[in-house]
Structures are given as C-alpha cells and as structure tokens.
Amino acid sequence: xxxxxxxxxxxxxxxxxxxxxxxxxxxxDIAAFLDRMDRAAARDGEDDFRFIAFRETxxxxxxxxxxRIERVQxxxxxxxxxxxxxxxxxxxxxxxxxxxxxxxxxxxxIH
Amino acid sequence: MEYIDLHAHMVSRTTDDYExxxxxxxxxxxxxxxxxxxxxxxxxxxxDYFDRLTDFEPKRAALYGIQHYTWLCLNPKEGEDxxxxxxxxxxxxxxxxxxxxxxxxxxxxxxxxxxELATFNDHVDxxxxxxxxxxxxxxxxxxxxxxxxxxxxxxxADGRVQPGRVMVDHAxxxxxxxxxxxxxxxxxxxxxxxxTSPGRAxxxxxxxxxxxxxxxxxxxxxxxxxxxxxxxILEMRRRGHGEDFIRKIVFENPVAFxxxxxxxxxxxxxxxxxxx
Ligand SMILES: [Zn+2]
Numbered sequence: 454x455x456x457x458x459x460x461x462x463x464x465x466x467x468x469x470x471x472x473x474x475x476x477x478x479x480x481x482d483i484a485a486f487l488d489r490m491d492r493a494a495a496r497d498g499e500d501d502f503r504f505i506a507f508r509e510t511x512x513x514x515x516x517x518x519x520x521r522i523e524r525v526q527x528x529x530x531x532x533x534x535x536x537x538x539x540x541x542x543x544x545x546x547x548x549x550x551x552x553x554x555x556x557x558x559x560x561x562x563i564h
Numbered sequence: 565m566e567y568i569d570l571h572a573h574m575v576s577r578t579t580d581d582y583e584x585x586x587x588x589x590x591x592x593x594x595x596x597x598x599x600x601x602x603x604x605x606x607x608x609x610x611x612d613y614f615d616r617l618t619d620f621e622p623k624r625a626a627l628y629g630i631q632h633y634t635w636l637c638l639n640p641k642e643g644e645d646x647x648x649x650x651x652x653x654x655x656x657x658x659x660x661x662x663x664x665x666x667x668x669x670x671x672x673x674x675x676x677x678x679x680e681l682a683t684f685n686d687h688v689d690x691x692x693x694x695x696x697x698x699x700x701x702x703x704x705x706x707x708x709x710x711x712x713x714x715x716x717x718x719x720x721a722d723g724r725v726q727p728g729r730v731m732v733d734h735a736x737x738x739x740x741x742x743x744x745x746x747x748x749x750x751x752x753x754x755x756x757x758x759x760t761s762p763g764r765a766x767x768x769x770x771x772x773x774x775x776x777x778x779x780x781x782x783x784x785x786x787x788x789x790x791x792x793x794x795x796x797i798l799e800m801r802r803r804g805h806g807e808d809f810i811r812k813i814v815f816e817n818p819v820a821f822x823x824x825x826x827x828x829x830x831x832x833x834x835x836x837x838x839x840x
Contacts, residue, residue: 460770461767461770461803462770462803462804462805463803463804467804471802472763522737522764522767523737523738526709526736526737526738527709527738529705529706530706530708530709530710530738531706531707531709531710532709532710533710534710534713534714536676536677536678536680536681536714537675537676537677537678538677538678539644539677539678539679540644540674540675540677540679540680541675542675543641543674543675544704545675545703545704545705545706545707546705546706547705547706548705548706549706
C-alpha cells in the first residue's frame, strides 16, 4: 500500500454509511442552537462579532466549492498582520474582534 | 499499535494516565514547558518546574516503560513579562545537559504582541547558541493564522535556524501548508473543542501526505485526552488506511524528528523493525 495518498480512500457511499449519523447529529445541534438564539430572553447578540462570524460560516457550508474548511477557518481568524502594542487579554474568543480593511487581499494568500 | 506522543503535559496528569498510555501502546512522550493556568511569580518557581520535568517526571514515566523527554522555556502565555523572561532565560542553560532535555519549547506566541515576539526571539537566540532543537506553540483559535504567519516569517527571515530542526505545533487546515512550505516539521493537535478532531487530522494527512507531519494529544490541565493518539490510529483504520502509513505518522516521524537530538534513544520495542 502506498504510504502517501492525496484523496480519501473510501467511496462517497462508504463515507455516508460510516459517518452520516454522527454528522446528522452535528447539523441538528447547530439548527437547535439557532432556534435557541431566537428564543433567548433578550435579543442582544445579533451584532455580536462571534455570532456574525458564525452566520458567515454557515453560508460557506452551502458552497459547492472545495476548501470550505480553510474558508471557515479564515472567517473565524484575525486577519490583521500588525502585532499588538501590548497584551490586552490572555484568552482567545474564537472569532476575531478586529476589523480588517483589506480582507480579500489577505484571504487570497491562503493555500 | 506502538506510538510516541510528541506533546503531553504530564505534570497535570495522574500516574493512572501514564499507565493507560502505556497500556494503549505509548513508548515515549515529550513534554514541553507550558503555562500552569496562572502566572508564576518568580524565577524560583520555574527552577522547581524544570527540576520536576527533568527528574520526577522521567522517573514516574519509567515505571510504566515510557521514555519521558522534555523541552524548556518560558511559555508564550507568560512571555509578555520581559523581566521574568530574562531571569528564566538565565537559568535554562543549567538544565540543558540533563539527559531528557531535547531542546527549547514550547516557545511561540499567544496574542501576538510585541513583547511576545521579543520573548520568542530571545528563546530562538538561546536555542541557536546551544544548538538545540526547537518546539513551537502556535496561538489558539482566531489568533492562530496571524501568529503562525508571524512565527514562520520570523524564522525564515532569521536564516540561522534550520527548519528541519523545528517543530511548529498545533497546525490546522489554514496554517499547515505555510509551515510545510517553510521546510519545518509540523504537529496536528488532537484536542477537543479548541483544536483538531481525529477526523480532521486524518483529512489533513490524506491531503498533505505523511512527510514532516506528526500528531499529539497535548493533554494538559484542561479538558483533554491522554489517549488521543490511539483514537487517531482508530480513525485512520476506520478511514481505510494501512498500518504502514499509520505507523509512519505516529511512530517513525517522531523518531526522525526527535532523533536529531543525540539524547533521544529509539524506544526498544520498535528499534529492530525501524532500523532494519
Ligand atoms: Zn502544550
């Protein structure tokens, strides 16, 4: 058997047979999360940078073009390049609070 | 299957975890110096920590037949404190001759600040001066792309560091290509929620092959899994990959990278089959 491969050895049918149920669960969790946001005690998170990025990633999931994972990763990334002048906090948020003026230019740099 | 976990913070784990890792095929692991979850107040605490990493932990691991190696540094989460950095950098050379120290790590960046970059460069200077291997932590979540790019750019521009002697760890889909293109080794971290699932790790080796790629648990004091590498092995089999391909990633690649240090001894159980 070759030591290196460039594609998945399983057929689409095999992937569905093996993995459909666990990914079905993940989709249901996301659907339930969006419904929960609608039922929330206050609608105070619509413009939260994390929720905005989250909705943008969902649009990417419907893309027919391979590379969804890299594009989702970049939607959730800080695309600025300048180091911070000083430490603001220790932990990451999971989505970028920074504004990126030349977003497209940086995204084109992804392989 | 026998394996090496290239990134495990065993000071945060119990002896039972060593036993479970041994039972699941772990022959060796490497433990980078890292953040304790709180900032340490003085250089003395680091001296005690390095003492534990070079004395107590290898003894504890040996009880279960696991070889314990380590990397020393002041980690990126505390790298903003330049004065503490200077003090810790002063004591590291005292420990570099210990038999289980493979190099400097896990250095890198956290929020990508100017001071963190200066602290990173100081550690690179130390590694170059003492001809040490380097183990690098790349930032979490939204900071990963920016931080990985800053690290790769700095090392490529530096020119003193041989990329083949550097492990740039915690790679994900959007950072792995730039690391490999720079000639570095890279690690995929099998860590719940904030890093990579076994399924995504398998995707990456399917897409980029097995050259200069390792996997590790990075188990620590957070929700994490000391048996993450066996779970990767299981997922590789589930996806139809052969045993030779799997063994290259979980055993032969770590041996090839770590073996660049004369202190690294090939775990005995596999020595014959790899050399032969
Ligand atoms: Zn770590």
